Amino acid sequence: SLCGFRARGRRYGVQVKAFFDLFNGKKNQNRSSGRRDELIEELLRATANSNGGLGVSASGREEISNLVEELQKYCMKDPLGSENIFGRWEVRYASKPETAGGPFRTPVGRLVFPGQRAIQIIEEPNVCVNQIEFKTLGFIPGSVTQEGTVEPADGRWRVIREGNQR
Numbered sequence: 001s002l003c004g005f006r007a008r009g010r011r012y013g014v015q016v017k018a019f020f021d022l023f024n025g026k027k028n029q030n031r032s033s034g035r036r037d038e039l040i041e042e043l044l045r046a047t048a049n050s051n052g053g054l055g056v057s058a059s060g061r062e063e064i065s066n067l068v069e070e071l072q073k074y075c076m077k078d079p080l081g082s083e084n085i086f087g088r089w090e091v092r093y094a095s096k097p098e099t100a101g102g103p104f105r106t107p108v109g110r111l112v113f114p115g116q117r118a119i120q121i122i123e124e125p126n127v128c129v130n131q132i133e134f135k136t137l138g139f140i141p142g143s144v145t146q147e148g149t150v151e152p153a154d155g156r157w158r159v160i161r162e163g164n165q166r
């Protein structure tokens with residue numbers, strides 16, 4: 001599960017709403033937008049300052065999972081069919097936060113490469129780029145990138161990694 005917001009610009013509130021609008025199927029738009037908006041606000045609160053999911057307790061993970069599960073009722077069937085999904089996104093939460101960035105997200109990696117920021121870039125038609133931005137020893141900027149494709153799998157979407165991290 002991922003929750004993100006567009007990293008460009010300073011109008012995060014508007015862009016967060018645009019991101020979550022892709023979860024809204026047209027048939028449910030007016031009837032359930034109130035509950036959908038409540039879920040989005042709860043999810044944003046639950047993932048604030050979570051360090052991409054690393055700082056979330058077991059009960060917090062369960063709460064976030066429940067919110068995502070309920071929010072999925074409002075999802076469109078083909079999110080890659082919406083241009084709202086394409087862009088550069090800051091990852092607020094990942095259910096498996098260590099997977100984005102591999103050794104950079106371990107305790108030692110976070111000590112040597114502090115100030116990490118997880119980014120996911122989704123480009124047409126189905127390209128996915130995961131990136132961890134950091135400062136080596138706290139002051140030398142750097143990043144690690146992992147590229148792949150997004151493909152349907154068992155009624156869900158999964159990222160197929162291509163090649164090694166660089």
